[in-house]
Amino acid sequence: MADTESAVSEQVPQGNTDQAGDTTRMNMIQAINSAMDVMMARDAGVVVMGEDVGYFGGVFRATAGLQKKYGKTRVFDTPITECGIIGVAVGMGAYGLRPVPEIQFADYIYPALDQLVSEAARLRYRSSGEFTAPITVRSPFGGGIFGGQTHSQSPEGLFTHMSGIKTVIPSTPYDAKGLLIAAIEDNDPTIFFEPKRIYNGPFNGHWDRPAENWSKHPAGAVPEGYYKIPLGKANVVREGEAVTMLAYGTMVHVCAQVVADTGVDAEIIDLRTLVPLDIETIEASVKKTGRCLIVHEATRTAGFGAELSALVQERCFYHLEAPVERVTGFDTPYPHSLEWAYFPGPVRIGQALKKILKD
């Protein structure tokens, strides 16, 4: 899939790399692991907690080796209660620690909503900053692994809708590490959704072709040390003139493949952070191209694409040459066997591209 790689930007984003150290090949799980490792070494207040994250190292292995290195009081298994995990993280944060709780699958985050929405997201505001919740909630999300409706969901729109909580979604190992470090250092609560379909490789949407891994992808080269990618800064992964494509997570790679396959001169923007959103980059791009296609895997109605569409319409209306388009998952639960009919893959994106360029 050399096409995909050339389509995804050669210019790997550079944060503060003074302490970044040597670069090595990592998949996204290793990069996430490395981010926590780096932060636990730098800050004794960073604690990692969640179901199966301790001795076992997590069901996706994202916390492998951390308990052995930092001990059981800093990396620990928790009871199976998501509201408890987040509530305890808020309390530890109130003490002054910097908890990084894991929710094993985003589909299991709902029991934690009260602690996230009513507590973590509101604590700074309601206590005039006396108490804050500097927690980073990691959670694998998204489909494409035959996980059925309870291991495939993309609930980011629930959190972007809530004031007081940041939402970050990486699309590469390099970004995952830099963004996770930034999220852990951030003094506000952050939801860090990890697209599990691309843990091991940059999935291009063609489920029936051989899987790729990160070993040859430019963003699979990850510094071993400390570096940050600022929250709220998007990444232009491909510059283009014909249309702006807004995506995040897995869909960045699917978009890149469609662009490579169709030859459309699209500008692909990987949002990386949904809240706070890099509106400047979006606005500049859409004003340049005059067209905007929004792509996400989550369900359509009141999804984050609706917010993006409204923002583009409000800020770029007089530059638009075609209506803003959305490509999304359908408004159904995530199905098991019909997974690939549900997934907003290359065909759906290609059709939308054709439509938006026709006008």
Added chain:
Amino acid sequence: MMESDVASDAPTNLPRPDVSGHNMPRLSLHVPEPKFRPGDAVDFADVEVPPAGSVRRPDTAEAASQFTDLAYTLVRVLDEQNQAVGPWNPQLSPDKMRRMLRHMATVRAFDERMFRAQRQGKTSFYMKSLGEEAVAVSAAHALDAEDMCFPSYRQQGLLIARGCPMVDMMNQIYSNKGDKLQGKQLPIMYSEKRFGFFSISGNLTTQYPQAVGWAMASASRGDTKIAATWCGEGSTAEGDFHSALTFATVYRAPVIFNVVNNQWAISSFSGFAGAEATTFAARAVGYGIAGLRVDGNDALAVYAAAAWAAERARTNAGPTLIEHFTYRTEGHSTSDDPTQYRSAGEPTAWPLGDPITRLKDHLVAIGEWDDERQAAMDREVAEEVKAAQKEAEKNGILGHGLHQPLDTLFDGVFEDMPWHLQEQRQQMIDEEEASGRPWARK
């Protein structure tokens, strides 16, 4: 700024209590650790196993406050000589015990076959119940066929024992064209209303308050049916578990709570659900619910406890929480590898034996069974399972692509399909035609 108007850190003139220096020595955080990790020799000598028949059997109308002793022991019926003894002996006929034995053996054969099918790439996922067969099978035999079950994902024994055709279960596992759930659910997330089996959720313990609600509805309508529900010991930590117990005690709901304590929740041992400090049956004490702790590998004890709890529920005497003390012999699921986090010696060292072997040995001991008949039965159930698999695979397997008409994706989101779903359905069909993919209508 309004700083001067709001409370500050400045002390008031009021006298304050002594506020520092009370905590000596320094605090330390306790993080539970299982006794055995990979490579460790296993010795379960500290697992307390009271003799069979030694635990009292209270009247089913006894006040919930009187159950503390029963929450900290183990109700056991089958003794070391394979005899059924004591007040909890349910005095089952040999025929009934043979049926239970056959159902457990069928579950085991079914699990073995479907696990292998997943390994062969025929489906995406499977969960065995090896070593825990009695928990579901005995309960199904003790309950009335009309009682409603709200299971977790490891009670396939309920379906087998209630007569659900194995072909139907396999069709669901394969998400094939015979799957009445239309391939929408992960394998083993059955829904079988005709067998009193609620739709399984992948989210943990959500079924607990639902079972209470069903039982409350039955009671409020003057019905005669009761509800039973199951969860693992790990998921007793979920808030839903505690909500369920609160509602059940408040409304004295006719419901049976089963906690299947199989020691492991994926990689987390029962200590992460509180087992270092108390038992799961003892959760009942604080809620004012009758609590029983039962040898979950003793099919007769499980039966007796379920029958006891059912009578209590049927007579408006309230809910019961039963902890089934058992052991998850294999991995959590086909996605799990238990050798990564627990000693390989645990399954064989488990002091409560195997539920099938124990019931078989009892039947042999009372002269109602023998090794030849056991071997013949094993062959028969293996053949039945094999035949069912062959039949189910005629409807397709997941590994061979899609077996559902594409537009079924949109069925069942709502009773009536709103415009936006109709539009999306059309979009999907257009997309399918444009793609030229082979998964058109089959």
